[in-house]
Amino acid sequence: MVNFNGVIQDSDLQLTVSNRSFLYGDGVFETLKIVNNKILFFEDHYFRLMASMRIVRMEIPMSFTIEYLEEQILKLVEVLAIEDSARIRFTVFRNEGGFYLPTDNSISYVIQANKLDSIKYKTPKSQFEVDLYKDFIVPKQLLSTLKTTNKITNVTASIFAKENQLDSSLLINETKNVIEAANGNLFMLMGSKLITPPISEGCLNGIMRKQIITLAKQIDSIEVIEAAISPFDLQKADELFITNVIIGIQPITKYRKKEFEIRLANQLLEKLNNTIEA
Incomplete structure (x- = not known):
């Protein structure tokens, strides 16, 4: 129906x-x-x-x-x-x-x-590997930030991931900065700084992105920053994770040869579930 x-x-x-x-x-x-x-x-x-x-x-x-x-x-x-x-x-x-x-x-x-099978948010996959998708770019423009029915870049990026035995792929803009994943917004923890690309980079103006920014700002040891992320930054990150309204938070465990922790992602996931129960 x-x-x-x-x-x-x-x-x-x-x-x-x-x-x-x-x-x-x-x-x-x-x-x-x-x-x-x-x-x-x-x-x-x-x-x-x-x-x-x-x-x-x-x-x-x-x-x-x-x-x-x-x-x-x-x-x-x-x-x-x-x-x-x-x-x-x-x-x-x-x-x-x-x-x-x-x-x-x-x-x-x-x-x-x-x-949906679960009421609470939980980590969908314990192992989650990604790589860059470079065939097409997402332009830095207002339309890129909207959920329109023209999502061919996300479609082809998802096919690319499947063809290469990946769980998802990361999209880039015309200045070759990483802006998001094919299936959600991207966050990167580097030391005490939690970084996510600003909307001006062309990423989706995500609803879960907004919630995670708010929750992360409640953690005293974390500084939340909206800044451009280069592919080179990914290799130096402590954590990477993807967010959207359906999965909540999906930690990325591997990008190329780099493997990542999932501690902050799990902490934020707990906070997210607490807001739902409140």
């Missing part, structure tokens, strides 16, 4: 070949996690979605209040009986019509939901 424009329908809903998200990647989306019938960090997700729609000049319906979107999401998970723990994809796309220039900027949306 899916929620299409407020109506619960069979999950075999078929969009037409004129769908603009299919034709041009003319859509934005949010990936959300539900725990005990509560959407985690929903206010942050909501405002990012509204900002994304404005940036790509979509018409935001008057009905798109935070209360309405929450109601539509929770209605679907109730029908599916997966309120305890679920993954949500909320996709908004411009309605069909026109070529590159749309005939209008009105939108439709579809909500998909899948059950």
